Amino acid sequence: MNILESKYKYSIVFSYLIILKSLDAGSYGDTYGAHPAANARGNAVNAVVSGSAAVFYNPAGLARISDSDLAILDQDKRKSPNKSPEVESSDYSEFPWYMETAYIAYDSVTKDILANKESQRANRNVHEIAIQYNYAQPRLTTSVPNPDRLEGENDHYVGLGLALDFGNFYNLERKIKFGLNILAPANGNLLTINDQNPTVHRALQYGVQNERPTIMGGLGVEAWKDHLFLGVGFTALATGQGSILMKDVDISPEPTTPDQQAVLELKPLVNPTFGAQFHWGKFDLGISYKRETAVSIDPLAARAQTTLLAIQLDLDVALLGLYTPRIWSYGLAFSATDRLTISFDINRELWSGFRLSRTKQIYSEPFRLHDTTNYRTGVEYKWSDSLKLRAGYAKRPSPVGEMPGEANWIDFDRNIVTTGFGYVLFPDSFSFLEDLKNPILLDFVLEYQKLHGRHIFKYNATERNPNYSFGGNVWHIGGSITILL
Numbered sequence: 001m002n003i004l005e006s007k008y009k010y011s012i013v014f015s016y017l018i019i020l021k022s023l024d025a026g027s028y029g030d031t032y033g034a035h036p037a038a039n040a041r042g043n044a045v046n047a048v049v050s051g052s053a054a055v056f057y058n059p060a061g062l063a064r065i066s067d068s069d070l071a072i073l074d075q076d077k078r079k080s081p082n083k084s085p086e087v088e089s090s091d092y093s094e095f096p097w098y099m100e101t102a103y104i105a106y107d108s109v110t111k112d113i114l115a116n117k118e119s120q121r122a123n124r125n126v127h128e129i130a131i132q133y134n135y136a137q138p139r140l141t142t143s144v145p146n147p148d149r150l151e152g153e154n155d156h157y158v159g160l161g162l163a164l165d166f167g168n169f170y171n172l173e174r175k176i177k178f179g180l181n182i183l184a185p186a187n188g189n190l191l192t193i194n195d196q197n198p199t200v201h202r203a204l205q206y207g208v209q210n211e212r213p214t215i216m217g218g219l220g221v222e223a224w225k226d227h228l229f230l231g232v233g234f235t236a237l238a239t240g241q242g243s244i245l246m247k248d249v250d251i252s253p254e255p256t257t258p259d260q261q262a263v264l265e266l267k268p269l270v271n272p273t274f275g276a277q278f279h280w281g282k283f284d285l286g287i288s289y290k291r292e293t294a295v296s297i298d299p300l301a302a303r304a305q306t307t308l309l310a311i312q313l314d315l316d317v318a319l320l321g322l323y324t325p326r327i328w329s330y331g332l333a334f335s336a337t338d339r340l341t342i343s344f345d346i347n348r349e350l351w352s353g354f355r356l357s358r359t360k361q362i363y364s365e366p367f368r369l370h371d372t373t374n375y376r377t378g379v380e381y382k383w384s385d386s387l388k389l390r391a392g393y394a395k396r397p398s399p400v401g402e403m404p405g406e407a408n409w410i411d412f413d414r415n416i417v418t419t420g421f422g423y424v425l426f427p428d429s430f431s432f433l434e435d436l437k438n439p440i441l442l443d444f445v446l447e448y449q450k451l452h453g454r455h456i457f458k459y460n461a462t463e464r465n466p467n468y469s470f471g472g473n474v475w476h477i478g479g480s481i482t483i484l485l
Contacts, residue, residue, distance in 0.1 A: 027324075029214050032136060032447065032478070034053050034181060034214075035052075035159070035181075035443070036132060036420060036444055036445040037053070037390070039392075039447060040390035040391070040418050040443070040444070040445040041391070041392040042377055042378040043057070043376055043394060044376035044377050044394070045057050045058075045061075045331070046275075046288060046329050046331025046343075046345045047277060047284040047286030047331030047332055047343060048061070048064075048277075048286070048333045048341065048343055050062070051128060051482075052161025052180065052181050053130075054218065055180065055216045055218035055273070056181050058287075058288040058329070059179070059218030059231030059232060059273055059275045059288070060275040060276050060277040061229065061231065061277060062163065062177040062179045062219065062231055063175045063176065063177060063222040063229040063230070064175065064222075065119055065121065066128070066163070067422070068126055068128045068163070069125075069126070070122075071424050071426075071438075071439040072124065072126055072438065072439065073120055073121070074426070075426055075438070076122060077385075078385070078428060109337065113281055114282075116226065116227075116280060116281060119226050125165040126168075126484040127484070127485045128162070128482050128484055128485070129482065129483045130160070130163075130481070130482040130483075131158075131481055131483075132161070132443075133158050133159075133479060133480075134155075134157050134158075134476065136154065136206075136447075136474055136477075137474065137476075138206040138451075138472060138473075138474045139472050139473055139474070139475075140153065140206065140471075141471050142410065142468060142469065142470035143468045143470070144408070144468045145463075145464070145466065153206055156186040157184060158183075158184055159181070159182060159183045159184075159480070160181075160182045161179070161180065161181045161482075162180040162181075163177050163179045165177050166178070174221070175220070175221075175222040176221050176222065177219070179217065181214075181216050182216075183213065183214040184214075185212075212322065216234070216235055216273070218233030226279060227278065231273075231275040231276070232273070232274055233275070234271075235272075235293070271290060271292075271293040272291050273288065275287065282334055282336070283333070283335075284332070284334075284335075284343075285331065285332060286332075286333075288329045289328055292324055292353050293324045323351075325349045325350045325351045325371075325399075326349075326350040327350070328348045328350075329346070329347045330345065330347075331344070331345045331346075338382075339382040339383075340379070341379070341380045342378075342379050343377065343379070344375075345374075345375070346376075347373070347374040348372075348374075349371065350371050351370060351371055351399035352371050354368075364406070365405050367407050367409075369400060369401075372399050373397070374394065374397070376395075378418075385426070386424045387422070387424075388422040388423075389421050390421060390445075393417055396414045396416065398414075402456065403456055404457060404458050404459045405459060415449070416448070417447070418445055418447045419446050420445035420446060422444075423443075424441055424442075425440040425441075425442065427439075438484040438485070440483060441481070441484075442479070442481055442482075443479065443480045443482070444477075444480075445476070445479075447474075447475070447476040447478075448474070449473060449476070451474065452471065454469065454470060454471070
């Protein structure tokens with residue numbers, strides 16, 4: 001950490017730190033996605049999400065009939081197939097083939113658009129366990145001095161999802177499920193905290209900035225059968241302790257080392273999540289809310305004092321990279337046919353609630369963030385009982401504005417394109433699976449993020465803090481396997 005860089009230098013080393021902290025905006029889930037199936041649809045799933053991933057996007061989705069439930073239903077149909085009823089269709093044979101195709105498609109989309117049908121449900125309930133792995137390679141380019149800090153970064157993380165159906169314990173006419181979703185760095189690190197001087201060029205949402213776990217849980221209830229779903233979520237947090245070793249306080253002519261360590265006590269805040277989904281005809285609506293959280297240590301019992309100048313400073317930590325804004329998310333989905341679903345989300349992230357740490361408030365220039373509105377859209381097409389094709393697009397502006405002063409947080413406006421598929425392994429899919437009791441769900445995603453370049457012109461450019469530019473891109477792949485019990 002550098003404070004009053006021209007005069008005072010403090011080097012703080014975290015020698016030991018144990019903490020679990022839920023951080024969404026800028027975490028793995030928000031930067032890439034909480035599950036490959038949702039990520040492949042551009043994460044535009046607020047109105048239709050289900051299963052264990054729902055605790056991240058909208059906990060109300062836990063109460064919906066999930067892909068796992070549908071896989072069980074399809075398995076039962078494959079065991080005892082029934083002849084499908086004939087579908088009435090209009091005769092457009094007198095028209096050219098292209099007009100006939102258009103009329104048939106129009107009828108398929110508009111027919112019974114507001115008619116409600118009782119959803120088909122499997123004759124048994126199942127629990128699901130989802131395991132995932134994701135790898136992303138950010139490629140950041142910049143003209144800042146000593147850009148080594150931004151080179152060679154990568155994000156790879158693992159995830160564990162769990163959804164428990166209460167219908168397995170008690171006969172219920174409506175769905176009630178408990179879900180858990182955990183995302184954690186694959187390199188074993190729990191958390192990285194570095195409250196460094198904002199004049200140092202630093203990337204905000206890639207590489208080690210994502211190194212923190214997201215642990216979320218929730219409960220979803222089907223309040224109105226087939227129509228209204230309600231959910232409440234929470235963040236599973238743990239308090240922790242750590243020690244800060246302060247050394248080489250370079251204020252006097254000779255570096256001096258304090259003769260004590262300070263104990264760091266962290267008391268994270270609970271981050272509640274609420275959600276609701278509504279279904280009518282071919283339409284689905286969703287809304288969810290997440291409260292902001294921040295790493296805040298006030299006061300921090302660590303002081304440095306020099307006999308020469310009689311200067312005493314309190315040091316506390318509150319890092320932008322570990323801040324989660326308050327988020328309102330709205331979703332709309334339209335099931336054009338029984339196989340095709342189109343979805344659209346709007347997320348409002350209230351970054352303006354961020355506050356600098358006490359030290360930075362005193363010794364750094366003002367630093368403010370802007371609220372952002374993110375747009376996402378996605379599509380899913382069920383090609384067959386086994387195969388689903390997905391694609392999505394998202395536009396995410398950066399909360400970091402122009403920084404002509406001393407601050408140099410590097411963040412990007414992003415255009416995101418995703419694609420992927422889901423595949424269900426049934427017992428009769430392959431001969432070696434004939435003893436399989438329940439289907440296995442496989443999901444994959446391929447994502448490309450375009451990090452739009454920016455040019456920063458300083459009021460008073462210097463050799464150490466010059467005008468600079470930055471940009472880049474990110475490739476991300478992920479996969480998951482869901483086991484049904």
